[in-house]
Amino acid sequence: MSAGGIFTGALRREFKLLLQSTEELANPLIFLFLALTLFALGGGGSPDTLSAFAPAIIWVLVLLANLLALEGLFRRDYDEGSLELLVLLAEPLFLPLLAKIFVHWLYSGLAMTLLAPLAALILFLPAQVLPTLMLTLLVGTPALSLIGAIGAALTVSLRRGGVLLALLVLPLYVPVLIFGAGAVTEQMAGIENMAQIYWLLVITMVALTVAPFLVAAALRISLEQ
């Protein structure tokens, strides 16, 4: 089968699965906005304090919401045996995995990027830094899905892999958090911040080239049980 056929076939399957499991689509976003609201309520409604920390809060919650969506990335396919089939039949294996990660990013990273104005509103983030926030999210969140998929692939065969997944993946998210939140904070302070955004882009590009192969290797390890 042609490589393109494998990719589009996998993409079609992922979209069909996604339309059938809308809770998977909504849960990370609901978590994100619930947690944002908790911060707004806990912050005592003081716009100055909240807006000073808003970039960090939004980025940290995006990381956590992303992690929440990761748990289910391979879980169902693993339980049902489709993952075995994929590993045995797909040649090259990284293409359908890339399709899977891409769809994961659509309903986590991209959805959060598009809803960022709402998050900014809740935390009193000044409107003029909103484009920077959205740009950093757009450029940085693909790296989260790609890096996270490695952890999800490694922990898929463990019954309660959720905590381990967080312990594995969160440290790897640190550079994305630093550059992402840093760029927005510096924009608020009026400091030149393009370097941070370029760094986010670098991380995403490196993750895009390396992660699919690591995910494939991790899945092979997980299936050898």
Place this chain on the structure above:
Amino acid sequence: MTQTLLKIADVTCAREGRTLFSRLNFEVAAGDCVELTGPNGSGKSTLLRCVTGLFADYEGAIEAAPSLYLGHKPGVSALLTPREQLRWYASLTAAVRDPLAVLEQVGLVGYEDVRCQHMSAGQQRRVALARLILCDKPLWLLDEPFTALDDSGQDLVRSLLTSHLASGGGAVCATHHTLGLAGTRSLLLGRAI
């Protein structure tokens, strides 16, 4: 001379410190069907997974023709319909038959667009069986092919196997029930206690 589809030479496999089988030797030629029997935990499934390549922790050499594996887990997504399911299989391997004709052959007419979660376990197994005839792989590796199937489903497995063997394919089946096919060789794994 018939073509050898699977050659297992001196294969030894141990899991959790227990030797499942040691220095196992057998061959499957075109038209051959080997039935793996043995008590639970004797390594039938593990041997099949060794052949697929999913399990690589063994000693010895395994040479296998392109194979199709039907494991314990059927590989059928609860959220997809049989039609979508087969389309996905077809995108992974070179499908040689029309998915709808294949579904008719496994007795799922009228269920093409029903989500697999609304089907019985036996019907889901039939979707998995459809995978066998969707493409032409010379070697079939079936792990308990009769699981959850009714009498007509078991007959279906036998007739699929018969025509596969007649067309020059080979098969290895791990099973507790005898396949009931003429010319099947039996291989007992583990020590029956």
